[in-house]
Amino acid sequence: MKTALPAVEGGEPVREEFLPFATPSVGEDEIAEVVETLRSGWLTVGPRTKRFEEMIAGYVGVARAAALSSCTAGLHLGMIALGVEEGDEVILPALNFVAGPNCAIHLGATPVLVDVDPETLNVTPEILAAAITERTKLIVPVHYGGRPIDIDGIMEVARSRGIPVLGDAAHALGSDYGGRKVGSVADATSFSFYVTKGITTGEGGSLTSPNPDLVERVGVLSLHGMSSGAWNRYSARGSWFYEIHEAGYKYNMNDIQAAIGVHQMKKIDEFRDRREKIARIFDRGLRSEEAISVPSSSESSGHAWHLYPIRLRTQALKVDRDSFIGCLRDEGIGTSVHFIPVHYHDYYSKRLGYKRGSFPVTETFFEHAVSLPIYPSMSDADANDVVEAVTKLLAYYRR
Ligand SMILES: Cc1ncc(COP(=O)(O)O)c(C=O)c1O
Numbered sequence: 001m002k003t004a005l006p007a008v009e010g011g012e013p014v015r016e017e018f019l020p021f022a023t024p025s026v027g028e029d030e031i032a033e034v035v036e037t038l039r040s041g042w043l044t045v046g047p048r049t050k051r052f053e054e055m056i057a058g059y060v061g062v063a064r065a066a067a068l069s070s071c072t073a074g075l076h077l078g079m080i081a082l083g084v085e086e087g088d089e090v091i092l093p094a095l096n097f098v099a100g101p102n103c104a105i106h107l108g109a110t111p112v113l114v115d116v117d118p119e120t121l122n123v124t125p126e127i128l129a130a131a132i133t134e135r136t137k138l139i140v141p142v143h144y145g146g147r148p149i150d151i152d153g154i155m156e157v158a159r160s161r162g163i164p165v166l167g168d169a170a171h172a173l174g175s176d177y178g179g180r181k182v183g184s185v186a187d188a189t190s191f192s193f194y195v196t197k198g199i200t201t202g203e204g205g206s207l208t209s210p211n212p213d214l215v216e217r218v219g220v221l222s223l224h225g226m227s228s229g230a231w232n233r234y235s236a237r238g239s240w241f242y243e244i245h246e247a248g249y250k251y252n253m254n255d256i257q258a259a260i261g262v263h264q265m266k267k268i269d270e271f272r273d274r275r276e277k278i279a280r281i282f283d284r285g286l287r288s289e290e291a292i293s294v295p296s297s298s299e300s301s302g303h304a305w306h307l308y309p310i311r312l313r314t315q316a317l318k319v320d321r322d323s324f325i326g327c328l329r330d331e332g333i334g335t336s337v338h339f340i341p342v343h344y345h346d347y348y349s350k351r352l353g354y355k356r357g358s359f360p361v362t363e364t365f366f367e368h369a370v371s372l373p374i375y376p377s378m379s380d381a382d383a384n385d386v387v388e389a390v391t392k393l394l395a396y397y398r399r
Contacts, residue, residue: 084104098348
């Protein structure tokens with residue numbers, strides 16, 4: 001059989017219309033609610049933010065959730081609430097976005113990076129146990145791509161040493177550990193509602209915890225440390241008076257964001273299920289390709305399918321990872337890479353002194369990984385186009 005010529009070599013692209021790597025699914029309900037919010041005259045934190053917090057808490061299965069300006073804000077405030085101070089060590093995966101490490105640095109703590117498991121791409125209890133020292137104050141595991149961490153194993157290692165766990169669930173609203181939602185077990189968990197995430201508020205985040213007092217403190221810290229938010233001060237039954245209990249931050253969500261969020265939350269399971277269906281289309285179409293591997297998914301893991309990274313076996317191909325991404329773009333398919341290892345960034349390599357080769361799984365993964373588009377508004381035809389473009393390139397560039 002003749003192999004089709006890739007678009008980059010002058011052939012016909014699989015798609016005329018570019019399929020972006022990610023697009024949010026925002027409907028008429030969100031638009032109408034934002035307009036109503038603007039007409040209401042109440043734009044800052046108020047009744048919609050409160051409703052959104054209740055929806056998150058109810059969904060995750062905890063008493064309280066704090067709505068924030070971002071997941072990064074939740075990581076920062078979660079670290080403070082869990083006691084991170086100057087001179088402490090905070091353990092985080094090297095396969096990570098810089099948000100968590102940056103927050104540790106802001107607090108004068110040292111991010112201690114660790115490698116991940118080659119199959120799940122998550123940290124494991126064994127990896128964490130080996131990295132704990134007398135100075136370890138906090139563990140911040142990432143639920144990579146929406147795949148839940150081994151929570152029981154990790155909590156056991158952490159609890160046996162008296163160290164709290166702050167989950168970085170930027171990718172993982174909707175993930176669960178066989179019946180227990182991510183966000184309900186770790187000491188605190190931070191979610192992202194950035195525009196590419198499981199649900200979006202444009203920018204936004206939320207911190208949840210089984211401990212309502214911790215969430216209360218994070219809520220106060222998110223508004224300057226004020227005893228009373230704007231709703232309690234400016235609404236009809238409010239009072240102008242407030243006190244400052246500690247020097248807080250300005251990390252609150254507002255009602256315009258929450259107006260989007262309350263409708264997104266109604267669709268969270270539908271969104272997650274659609275992502276899973278796309279993952280299954282990719283599995284079926286790509287699993288038998290020898291020059292790549294597809295993500296493994298344990299049947300018992302409630303994966304949120306925020307990411308679907310394939311790994312190229314570049315020794316079986318005539319192109320490298322970066323060229324493969326360029327070829328996919330020319331076929332009309334947007335992709336991305338998650339993540340540039342933290343210690344590859346100039347600031348972190350200088351600051352922490354990790355050399356290349358320190359985290360072999362993270363580094364090998366990064367050099368071979370391509371995140372395929374996976375989001376609820378993709379049709380089956382879109383997903384099949386992704387499969388077609390990948391298989392077409394693999395056939396052409398096979399060694
Ligand atoms: C693993 C991880 N943590 C944290 C964040 C930060 O999220 P936000 O943009 O909501 O602060 C991201 C963002 O992509 C992420 O991928």
